Amino acid sequence: MKIRTLLLSLICAAAVVPSVRAAEGKDKDETVLGNHMDKMGGAFRKLKRQISDATKNADSLTLVATIKAESAAAAKEKPAWHPEDAPKYQAQMKDFIALVDKLEAALKAGDNAAAAKLVEDLGFAQKKGHTDFKKPDEKKKKA
Template identity: 40%
Template sequence: MKIRLLLLSLGVALIASSSLRAQDPKLAPAAKAEKPETELEKTMGKMNKARRPVRKAAKEGKLTPADAALVATVRQGAEEASKLTPALEAEKPAAERAKFHADFQAQLKKLVATLTKLEAALTANDLPAATKLVSDAGALIKGGHKEFKKPDENEHH
């Protein structure tokens, strides 16, 4: 009886160890290599991180003058981004690149203007105006991504 129990335990341990080996990284399917993040993507990531709580507060009707600091971070990121070049620009024909870049900068200029107004509205505690400006900024960002962001194979919009 003890031998059967020992053999059963040994068999279970053997099966368990072989299933663990099946998850060996060499045998697992290769994951797609991460592409390096561009400077513009890093800047936009910082902007999005600061924008998210403001957007959530606006949606919940909980905007406060303290949110102006987050909006300032987003605005500064937009100003930095205007000095950078979107990856999609390199894929455009040479004749279209200058117009594409000018349009990109114009879009960011509109965003900076909206964010400046939003920052002022929050500082003045004009929350109804601030809520509308959060929505306006979101529309500008969404439109800018649609027009200037290189489509990502992993994103499904």
């Protein structure tokens, strides 16, 4: 009888542990803001590679549209690490979006030199945003 009880406990523990782990991982890594950031990350990576190539400006404009939509949605959220810093975070996101608008205008004007400089500025804004508002151990992720 005792062995049966022990076995049952072991089986229950084995069933519960992985789901608890999965839930912890989800809570830690996935936020609405994080999802917007991830989508922005994919577009920004590609944009950095092709921003100086004028033959790709039409595609670059679609990438900028993604960054614009995702950053507008991200600006409505609060940073998970320090939600009380939301007003400062939102102000910084507003400045970021203003740079994205300038980038869109430069691409529409066919000014790839100005566009490349603005992409660099967006990279600096990203670094500052992450230093100020992103939980330090999350910075290890490629962002």
